[in-house]
């Protein structure tokens with residue numbers, strides 16, 4: 211099967227190797243090589259172009275169902291993904307296109323999924339909110355607010371169990387579990403934090419605090435909105451506030467948090483301050499906030515910030531920027547054409563990849579039987595994430 215993984219992303223070995231052995235800025239933060247920074251700029255821009263096209267395709271009714279774009283928040287997915295290894299599990303909510311592309315899913319597989327077509331990452335059965343990529347260790351894409359937070363604890367439990375009980379402590383992993391600020395008020399999140407604290411689970415909860423849960427501002431709907439760290443501290447989690455509009459802050463902050471979680475097998479919580487430029491979903495006219503507020507956030511745009519930084523330091527020429535943007539535009543256009551040409555799944559697919567019978571009783575090695583679809587084996591084994599989805 212053709213690879214659905216983008217082969218041209220920045221290599222994790224480059225990034226982590228550099229931060230381990232390079233010179234340091236006056237700030238004490240490790241210097242990062244130019245190709246890594248240019249790769250991040252490219253990935254953030256690719257996500258933005260991709261989603262701009264998604265919005266157009268949605269208006270043309272090529273995409274159905276719900277669609278929540280990530281525009282404005284790109285530094286979070288790209289910076290966080292760079293701070294962990296490709297083998298570390300990631301799970302997120304429904305605003306998930308950025309995470310999928312940052313993790314290495316191709317824009318073709320992502321767009322075909324948006325279109326509900328057979329070449330989509332979930333064979334067209336999931337749509338916008340359910341980006342899954344098992345070989346890149348992306349475990350969704352979840353539509354119920356907060357539902358992914360116990361899954362994050364479960365993934366961390368799974369990797370810890372495999373590491374400590376089965377593999378003899380040789381392959382420590384850390385799970386990244388993204389959630390919106392609205393999910394802070396779900397009981398599931400608090401249960402998950404309690405278990406993570408109790409069981410020493412290596413999971414980092416990244417709260418993408420964009421200030422709104424649909425049309426409700428965080429200060430109207432959430433206690434201690436000005437200091438979310440106290441919620442995590444109540445469960446014994448490490449915590450940090452990070453400027454999610456600056457990819458360097460995201461990367462460096464997350465590197466510290468994730469390395470610590472991995473080394474100590476302890477959970478952590480990050481209040482990642484960010485902003486979504488567009489409405490909650492495609493049908494939101496954003497009447498609950500002012501244009502002035504939006505402009506303040508747009509002035510600290512993550513793509514422009516990194517671009518300016520690279521231009522000022524002579525690492526990005528006008529020509530290179532033009533090339534980067536035109537490649538990203540071409541990639542997004544290509545994904546639309548690919549999705550349009552991909553077949554609609556046959557009706558018989560309704561009965562594939564569903565459980566054939568109830569799973570149980572659990573014997574320690576049993577797996578649920580799947581009806582006519584792929585084998586349902588757990589996978590924490592992907593290496594560099596180059597295999598694509600099988």
Ligand SMILES: Cc1ncc(C[n+]2csc(CCOP(=O)(O)OP(=O)(O)O)c2C)c(N)n1
Pocket residue numbers: 305353354355389390391392393394420422423424490
């Ligand atoms: C349990 C549950 N309640 C309500 C909803 C409806 N709903 C969908 S998105 C959303 C807002 C969540 O906001 P937030 O967690 O801040 O994420 P953001 O959209 O800002 O990324 C709500 C209430 C839902 N999907 N699930």
Ligand SMILES: [Mg+2]
Pocket residue numbers: 390391392418419420421422423424
């Ligand atoms: Mg929110």
